[in-house]
Amino acid sequence: MTSFTRSALNRVRRLQERGHYDKATIYPIIDEALICHVALVQDGQPFVIPTIHARMGDELILHGANASRLLQHIERGEPVCVGITLLDGLVLARSVFHSSMNYRSVVLFGRGRVVSEPAAKLAALEALSEHLAQGRWQDARKPTARELKATKVVAIAIDSASAKVRSGPPGDDEADYDLPIWAGVVPLDLRAEPPEPDPRLPDGTAVPAYAAHYVRR
Secondary structure: OOEOOOOOOOOOOOOHHHEEOEHHHHHHHHHHOOEEEEEEEEOOEEEEEEEEOEEEOOEEEEEEEOOOHHHHHHHOOOEEEEEEEEEEEEEEOOOOOOOEEEEEEEEEEEEEEEOOOHHHHHHHHHHHHHHHOOOHHHHOOOOOHHHHHHEEEEEEEOOEEEEEEEOOOOOOOHHHHHOOOOOEEEEOOOOOOOOOOOOOOOOOOOOOHHHHOOOOO
């Protein structure tokens, strides 16, 4: 399946022309983003939890402490909704009404399971590590048995999802194009600054290429 079925759950209602349901659009947004926000409801109270994620095939991987309220919710098989947004630019229109942002966003829905088999759990943690910085898993010390026991890993099946994307210049009212007001786009991008070494790092320790030349795209 290369696209998600459009349904009442995932359908983009406002500005439907910006909606996308194909994995070729949705999955790269998930993979580029460093943080997702997971929404859940407990005892009638909604919560939104920011967390690190990674994607393995058609599943979203999360991890945390065994006592995590979010992970316990997922372990029970309760539904969750996950939101991810990449901000690409500020759209400064001639009017306040038409000012906007260029963005790529995803909303996905699913239920999860605990990843407990040791090899699968390590593979999921490797995916999380590599999602942050490709090559880091190979360099860093691997989790000990005690650390693995203290960590819960869950995989959320991406049952339904949609993307919403805006790009391009402002779309002003025709009558406003003659106004003497600057309009356009201020591009935004996630850019890494030069790495800052740990003060306790031994002299002469080389900065790995994935840190020295870090990029997301």
